[in-house]
Amino acid sequence: MSVKKIKQYGADVLRKKSLPVENITGKTIKIIENLEDTLKESKGVGLAAPQIGVLQRVFIAIDPDTKKVIKIINPQIIESEDSEIDIEGCLSFPSIYFSIKRPKKIVIKGLSPKGKEIIVPVKGLLARCFAHECDHLDGVLIIDYASKEEKKHYSL
Amino acid sequence: MILQKIEAQKGNITQAVKKISEKENIPAEKISESVARGRAVILNHKDSGWTGIGDCLHIKVNANIGTSSNIINIEEELLKLKKSCQVKTDTVMDLSTGGDLDNIREKIIQESPVPIGSVPIYQAVVETIEERGSFKFLTAEKIFETIEKHAKSGISFVTVHCGITSEALETLKKGTRQTGVVSRGGAFIFSWMALTGKENPLYERFDRLISIAKKYDLVLSLGDGLRPGCISDATDNLQISEVMKLGELTEYANQEGVQVIIEGPGHVPINQIFTNVQLVKNICASAPLYLLGPLVTDIAPGYDHITSAIGAAVAGWAGADFICYVTPSEHLALPTIDDVIDGVVSAKIAAHAGDIARNIPGSRELDDQISQARFKRDWKKQQALSINPEKFKKVRESQEIFSEDVCNMCGKYCAMKIIDDIMKSPISHF
Ligand code: SF4
Ligand SMILES: [Zn+2]
Secondary structure (H helix, E strand, O other), rough: OOOOOOOEEEEEEEEOOOOOOOOOOOOHHHHEEEEEEHHHHHHHOOOEHHOOOOOOOOEEOOOOOOEEEEEEEEEEEEEEEEEEEEEEOOOOEEEEEEEEEEEEEHHHHOOOOOOEEEEEEEEOOOHHHHHHHHHHOOOOHHHOOOOHHHHHHHHO | OHHHHHHHHHOOOHHHHHHHHHHHHHOHHHHHHHHHOEEEEEEEOOOOOOEEEEEOOOOOEEEEOOOOOOOOOHHHHHHHHHHHHHOOOOOOOOOOOOOOHHHHHHHHHHHOOOEEEHHHHHHHHHHHHHHOOOHHOHHHHHHHHHHHHHHOOOOOOEEEOOOHHHHHHHHHOOOOOOOOOHHHHHHHHHHHHHHOOOOHHHHHHHHHHHHHHHHHHOEEOOOOOOOOOHHOOOOHHHHHHHHHHHHHHHHHHHHHOOOEEEEEOEEEEEHHHHHOOOOOOOOHHOEEEEEEEOOOOHHHHHHHHHHHHHHHHHHHHHHOOOOOOOOHHHHHHHHOOHHHHHHHHHHHHHHHHHHHOOOOOHHHHHHHHHHHHHHHHOOHHHHOOOOOOHHHHHHHHHOOOOOOOOOOOOOOHHHHHHHHHHHHHHOOOO
16 A cells, blocks of 8 residues: 556556456555555546556546546456547656547446456546556557647657 | 714714615714715715715716707606616716706606706706896896705705806906816806806805705705816816815815815816826815716717726726716717716726725625626626626627627637636546
8 A cells, every 4th residue: 555656658667568367366456555545646537557567457547526436457348439539648648638539438347356347337538537548558658649740749 | 954964073873874884885983984074975865865975985976867958858868867777876967958947857856766966057047048038137046046946856966166256257268278168057157257247156155055055954066167178278277276266165164064075177188187186185175076077088079988987987096986977978969878878887887996996895896706707607697797787688699699608709719718627627647
């Protein structure tokens, strides 16, 4: 249980593919607790394990309306609907924002920390967040969506 | 009949002072002290509607209505009364010079929720001309009788041009002014004096005025017959010598427990407004100052509600207490209903700007409230708080409303909305 330093763009770990969690153990729970502490400290909406240097398919998000923390292990997007472009930031890219097209609604399948299979339908901001976190688990980052002009703007 | 000033001097808080204190949210003791010292006056309207004017109070606005010798339509004038009260004028003056003057005045007083003022010399002159062909036959008796008749019929304050003297007439004859005398009452009195060789009875027999005022607690608004009527004539010897006379008379009225207001210019360049206000206040024992504008330029006929509001805002800041509206028709025609509304609203804006500058309690708060509603794009609240809600609605609804969240000025690029949104929900980080 501690606040971790969030890995910043350039760190190798952010580009690696995370491994599925085979067995949910005390170690898994600890990762989730660390994610939670770190996210709360950062004022972000979601955080994926590679962002704190752990290559495991785990992410968490805070529902902005209910303030409830959603924790998902081995997530899989099973449905996605519509799309919209909005400005998006990443905790691993301070002060850099890109316009990114994401689904308006998605349904995610995964495991709860108790190992129960869960199916979570989300829309709007949370749908954007879930899609963003799933990208992290595959080593995909927001810069991969940026146009030439946007990259030039930030001298990236 | 209780005299407000005498009661205040005795240290009694009258019902009128209490009512004004409640209405304006200003301590009754403070108001009473101002009244006692002649720095504020209380206009009595039918023993129930009281309006305070003076240093510690909100700046008040007057709307002039009334028939002219060319256009006589009582219904129209009564509608002007109604409309000007709807946009919250504080007082109305009946300046009628055409038709059955007693009847018009009585009707206006009867229908008005606010104190009514008048210029009795108009009626005295009009009737003398009608009866005897020329106003050179006007008598002092007729003037005082008419003043008393007005007071008796429920008039709250009268303009009396007491500061005009034969000495001033001699100076006037030298022709140093571009526009001579622009006050109607002043012009009547000067011509009468020129025709008869007599002194102004309102000056010579000021004591008679004082006794009428005492009988009815009538507020005397000491008229500025020599107010400058153009930028070139502002702050000249004629204007200032009249103010000096008014200063003497104010002192006398104060001793007698009679409430007085001092009327002021006219046309004054903006850089001379502070000087004018301070001069009059200093010379006239800080009595409430009633200004016609002042208009800050002569070049804008058709827009003189604006030229006067500019002057009135600065004058209010400098210490003027009472602002007579000027309508877009000034210098051109008898004002229409719409002119009256524009005139009152323009003067109210100036008065409020003055209140803000003078830190009159409760003034700035109104701006803060409407600004908050504006930032939230709360149109209902903005309308309710705006100086003329009817106009607000009319303008907003004059075009198709595409979104409740913005107006058509910037549409989807509404600066307020962009910033409001970003502050409410900053860019999300994942
Ligand atoms: S659209 Fe422009 S003018 Fe209208 S409320 Fe927004 S910022 Fe103000
Ligand atoms: Zn991210």
